[in-house]
Amino acid sequence: MEHAPMASFEGSAEGAQWPWWRTTRQDVMVLPWIILIHLTAAAGIILFPLPGWRIFLGALALSWIGGIGTTVCYHRGLAHRALRLHPVCCAILIFFAMFNGSGSPISWVASHRVHHANADTPDDVSSPVWRGFWWAHLRWLWQSEPPSVKRVCPDLDRYSYRIWRFLQPPILVLSYFGGLYFGAAAFFWLGAIRLCFSLHAQCFVNSVCHGDPKVPIGADSSRNVGWLGFMHLFQGENWHRNHHARPAQARLGQGWRQPDAGYIVIRVLEKVGMASQVRRPGGSVAAL
Ligand SMILES: [Zn+2]
Numbered sequence: 001m002e003h004a005p006m007a008s009f010e011g012s013a014e015g016a017q018w019p020w021w022r023t024t025r026q027d028v029m030v031l032p033w034i035i036l037i038h039l040t041a042a043a044g045i046i047l048f049p050l051p052g053w054r055i056f057l058g059a060l061a062l063s064w065i066g067g068i069g070t071t072v073c074y075h076r077g078l079a080h081r082a083l084r085l086h087p088v089c090c091a092i093l094i095f096f097a098m099f100n101g102s103g104s105p106i107s108w109v110a111s112h113r114v115h116h117a118n119a120d121t122p123d124d125v126s127s128p129v130w131r132g133f134w135w136a137h138l139r140w141l142w143q144s145e146p147p148s149v150k151r152v153c154p155d156l157d158r159y160s161y162r163i164w165r166f167l168q169p170p171i172l173v174l175s176y177f178g179g180l181y182f183g184a185a186a187f188f189w190l191g192a193i194r195l196c197f198s199l200h201a202q203c204f205v206n207s208v209c210h211g212d213p214k215v216p217i218g219a220d221s222s223r224n225v226g227w228l229g230f231m232h233l234f235q236g237e238n239w240h241r242n243h244h245a246r247p248a249q250a251r252l253g254q255g256w257r258q259p260d261a262g263y264i265v266i267r268v269l270e271k272v273g274m275a276s277q278v279r280r281p282g283g284s285v286a287a288l
């Protein structure tokens with residue numbers, strides 16, 4: 001779905017004038033959560049700098065599947081309708097995206113659609129152009145007013161998506177503490193260290209994949225950032241200029257030089273009947 005520019009979104013980034021620690025009423029738990037996972041992660045790195053390859057690969061696997069949940073389900077599937085997912089597959093991917101700290105699908109999709117509709121204008125709440133790197137990277141998460149769900153994503157305003165908002169606290173408790181079952185090193189690495197890594201990998205899309213200095217201020221300044229592909233475990237989100245140019249397409253990387261594991265996953269899901277109506281270059285749903 002291409003989203004028509006929305007009427008202005010006044011006051012949404014008012015928080016940029018606030019001290020960094022002040023939060024909106026809706027996002028009051030966001031900053032304490034981010035501080036908690038960073039303090040825990042720092043303690044984990046000091047106490048268990050080398051957790052062993054099993055735990056390390058486990059953390060990487062959780063981050064990878066969570067990232068797939070975000071890019072395939074939240075981003076390409078729900079926000080842009082570039083593919084349709086089977087409800088069971090959708091629910092599994094939502095779970096892992098939330099387990100990875102991406103928040104509920106409705107809040108993610110609402111913010112993201114507003115971002116595309118206003119890219120790099122003053123109404124783009126996550127743009128680094130107007131309010132700087134740290135605002136775009138993190139602060140907007142707790143200092144910008146969430147958009148109106150009814151206005152921005154009425155298609156998701158139903159029970160099957162709203163329920164995830166209520167499931168978020170238990171999912172995050174499981175995400176943070178779950179590793180304890182496998183011991184102290186796993187507690188830190190499968191929990192807070194993995195959550196911090198995944199958080200910053202995602203936040204770099206807002207802070208680093210926008211702000212191309214060659215673009216006039218106020219115009220869409222999205223850019224492809226090759227090195228971010230390593231941190232994204234080659235899932236494709238770093239090809240952000242491609243994405244802004246063609247937001248309704250399921251494929252973000254172009255050719256083998258731009259790895260896009262998210263698209264490979266989509267093709268596999270399509271083959272096994274878990275994804276359909278995949279929108280591809282050229283506008284054909286069926287063509288590759
Ligand atoms: Zn963008």
Ligand SMILES: [Zn+2]
Nearest residue numbers: 075112116247
């Ligand atoms: Zn997008």
